[in-house]
Amino acid sequence: PNAQIGMSYLVTLVSQGGGTVTVTGGTGVTITGTATLATKTTRTFVATFTSATALTLQGVSKGTIE
Numbered sequence: 001p002n003a004q005i006g007m008s009y010l011v012t013l014v015s016q017g018g019g020t021v022t023v024t025g026g027t028g029v030t031i032t033g034t035a036t037l038a039t040k041t042t043r044t045f046v047a048t049f050t051s052a053t054a055l056t057l058q059g060v061s062k063g064t065i066e
Contacts, residue, residue: 033059
């Protein structure tokens with residue numbers, strides 16, 4: 001609620017299961033940078049509202065978990 005064009009926030013995804021996860025965007029969502037997570041890794045994105053109905057996820061970092 002109350003999102004405004006240009007507003008950004010961080011999203012961190014964690015892959016704990018077996019296999020590689022590929023992140024895909026639905027309607028109005030664009031993903032830039034690497035959108036895959038191998039097992040036991042994390043990937044952080046900056047989510048930015050580019051319009052009232054569109055969002056861009058920009059991959060900014062990758063990590064590992066134990």
